[in-house]
Amino acid sequence: MTEEKAGDALCGEKDMCPQERFMRQAIKLARQSVEQGGGPFGAVIVKEGKVVATGHNQVVPSCDPTAHAEVSAIRAAAAALGTFDLSGCEIYTSCEPCPMCLGAIYWARIGRMYYGCDQQDAARIGFDDSFIYREMALDPVRRRLVSCRMLADEAREAFRAWEAKPDKTEY
Numbered sequence: 001m002t003e004e005k006a007g008d009a010l011c012g013e014k015d016m017c018p019q020e021r022f023m024r025q026a027i028k029l030a031r032q033s034v035e036q037g038g039g040p041f042g043a044v045i046v047k048e049g050k051v052v053a054t055g056h057n058q059v060v061p062s063c064d065p066t067a068h069a070e071v072s073a074i075r076a077a078a079a080a081l082g083t084f085d086l087s088g089c090e091i092y093t094s095c096e097p098c099p100m101c102l103g104a105i106y107w108a109r110i111g112r113m114y115y116g117c118d119q120q121d122a123a124r125i126g127f128d129d130s131f132i133y134r135e136m137a138l139d140p141v142r143r144r145l146v147s148c149r150m151l152a153d154e155a156r157e158a159f160r161a162w163e164a165k166p167d168k169t170e171y
């Protein structure tokens, strides 16, 4: 058997490799989400070859602009594992994450991501987050979001309290 054929056998329809199985689950969640009134996005979090949690977009049904598939899956995985640290986990998402979800993936310390659709696919159906990526690179005074800095010294008091706290849980 050639190397290519071995690869086909590994990732073929009949004998799906685990990565394809998890991605198909994320895609199925995305399709189900559409039927339930959510956006077409699904995500699956896997640790050591097992599904820890899943999520799908629930922005409209739950009136929550942060209820994206990846954030929902991260919250569920953290609750299931009883930790804020998802090191060693992988995320399978039906679409390349938006800046919020990408940030959440980093904060959760998920080490590997698999995605199906990309940003351009999402933009074509009305989910264009490219402007957020562009905004993030700008100095706050140049962003579309009006941002005013104030009471910095008073705000730093919370930081001083954090630095001085001997028994804090760092994350």
Ligand SMILES: [Zn+2]
Binding pocket: 068, 069, 070, 097, 098, 099, 100, 101, 102
């Ligand atoms: Zn997102």
